Amino acid sequence: MKVVGFVGYSGSGKTTLVEQVIAHLVARGLAVSAIKHAHHGFDIDRPGKDSWRHRQAGAREVLVASDQRLALMREYPPGEAPDVHELLARLDAGVDWVLVEGFKASDLPRIEVWRAPAAGEAPRPVHYPDDDGIIAVATSTPQHLPTAPRQPVLDLNAPAQVAEWLLRHAAQLDDWRARCGAPCLED
Template identity: 45%
Template structure:
């Protein structure tokens, strides 16, 4: 599978860029899956729901299935967080997997950057960041795109992965 990441500090616009890229790239006829790293615990089911009750009772895995979607909840219970590589083996084959976060992994990435956050750029110290999508002009040794120019960013990513 071809992989490409979107990285950046908090409030840099990563999720919005991911959403726009998925829409743009699938609109061009490519299949896309996403992986999102969370730095905190999260729940996709909620207290009172049957799946939640199964999980809290001690189930290692809870599989929810309907005509419209399938969700597999896996409790790690004192295991280490799975690596990105291990997680990718769980996905069905697609043309492109877009990865939000995992900035320290070795796949190619575009950095989302908003001037107002005051955060430093990741790109200057990381050769895997191949371009920056910013809301302000930047002078860098790699391409800089307008953060809202989704089509140009998609063109760049698709060319980078050979699609």
């Protein structure tokens, strides 16, 4: 299982890029899973449904399954956040790739997605200069990056090329369990 994270500020294009990279990897016959970090208070359940009622009654976990899919909802106590490694361990170990969106403070190898601010918007900070876990920077405007990256720069608008870059560096992304930090990958 190869694992790579995609991090960046809201509006940078992470979700669109991850969605498109997933499609390219799947088109190559690879099995792909995804983990998405969500903000507080998100819910996939609907009031009145049986699973919602079970949670309202106090169940810490509710697993809903059919012959087509499964969903596990877990209530975390206040202040207890899931660890990305725990989440990875719960996924099907038989997948080829896991793309993780968010979890910017994790020790996973990560691609920073950066988009230049629109006119009048505040500058968007970057993590790649000081974060050894950032293995590449994906942007549509490399000329506007606040600092020249030492990492490879990928075209945010070319998801097929991003997928190919990942495939070329797959060997370095395979050992995520033992990683305490990710080295910069050279092109």
